[in-house]
Amino acid sequence: MVAEKNVPLQPCNTFGIAARAQTLVRVRSADDILAFLANPGLSCNPVFVLGGGSNIILTGDVRPVVLKMEIKGLRLVEETPKAWIVEAGAGEVWHDCVAWTLAQGYPGLENLALIPGTVGASPVQNIGAYGVELQDRFESLDAVDLTTGDRFTLDAAQCAFGYRDSIFKHAPSQPDTADRLSRSMGLAGRAVITHVRFRLPRPWKPVLGYLDLEHCRTEAGIERPNPQQVFDWVCDIRRNKLPDPAVVGNAGSFFKNPTVSPEQCADIIAREPNVVHYPMPDGTIKLAAGWLIDACGWKGKAIGKAGVYEKQALVLVNRGRGAHSATGGEVMTLAKAIQTSVCERFGINLEQEPVVV
Known part of the structure; x- marks a missing residue:
């Protein structure tokens, strides 16, 4: 676990707003979270989990301890006749994860290309684009309870996905319930996601329902595009419509x-x-x-x-x-x-x- 003081956050949020973290802890493994919880000088403070900083607006310096998610790793967990199960560390850049799955021959995430942020934030927001939402490709995730230090796993039903919504966006409402991970509770501010697994269905079928993608297919004159072509089309569409956070x-x-x-x-x-x-x-x-x-x-x-x-x-x-x-x-x-x-x-x-x- 690495803890730093008075850390500039302008490079850590895609809006480029100037602010500082009074204390920032770099999380590079689940054990770092446990080390943080075992440190009374740190764990007694409120916590703010920061991934790629692509979905936040900073309105001033951050007083809670910032847990900067930097857990890496990409691997194929299982291959069955019906799906590839792929796992990614929560600190992986989302777009890099999508590109890696395609390069390895595990398609299914191509419609979600170029969405900014990290893998760990993807289930929190239930990210979606061009006819695909994360819940459509989700298998399970691992997380650590910031109250107890317990490690746990959630499947799709337990994540309570909705439109840009999940259990991680709702505050706990029943802290004393015996079922600590009850969907009715909410896990906002209470858990840190460490790994996410995706179920990429076999055989692969392109999702082309959005008009922009249909235009790309028609212009290219391709009846049955492959995953890389869909990926490239999505990247082109997003670059033409949306500003690059590195520039604007x-x-x-x-x-x-x-x-x-x-x-x-x-x-x-x-x-x-x-x-x-x-x-x-x-x-x-x-x-x-x-x-x-x-x-x-x-x-x-x-x-x-x-x-x-x-x-x-x-x-x-x-x-x-x-x-x-x-x-x-x-x-x-x-x-x-x-x-x-x-x-x-x-x-x-x-x-x-x-x-x-």
Whole structure:
């Protein structure tokens, strides 16, 4: 276990916001977590787990002890006629993990290429893109309970996955229950994920339901694309639509796509015939949050050094750099102004995706 004091966090968050961690512990194995818990000078403090910093907005220096996830490792756990089971350390870069599985001949994650962040954050957020969510490829995960030090494993049902949601985003509500890992509790702030395993189905079938991917397939004139081709298409689409965090600070999609009833959708369509919407299996209608924000005139606008990306209104960006970067306060002021505009025009409350620290 390596513990450091007064650590700059600007390189550790993709929005590029300047802040510092009073104490940062580098976690390179599950044993490092146990060593942290055994240190009374550290473990008595609140904890904040930091992976790739791609889904957070820092609004000031971080007082809780930052557990910086750096557990590495990629391996094939099992191969059956129906699936490849692949395990990755929580500190692996997500996109590197996707690329590695393809290079090894284990396809299935290609639609999730170029999503920023680390492997450990993927089940927390139940990341998803272009017709695939993490829960569709999830086998199990290992974690450590920060209260007891117990190591445990969860399957998909126990993770309680939802749209950009999981048990790890909900606070404990029944701390005294005999079932310490009850789904009704929530594990936010209580557990640290160390390893994640993926079930990649065999035989492989491409997921091409999204219009952008169908356009790529049509333009390429390929009837049956292979996994690498789908991977390349997804990377091209994302690079054309979304800013590279290494060049323009951002936290990816800032708001969730809201779902409404068919009646609500019909009412909006009556006023806004061009609204982008998608029917969902449960009968609800998903609306494109980016379209709603754009319709309110926010694309390209800014508050201070926090702005709305010119190519995709769903993404907020840092128009500053270094010591002159956007502040967390500017970002949240902009986000709240957007939420107010969308609510006043459409009657819809947009829910933000990033965690505010």
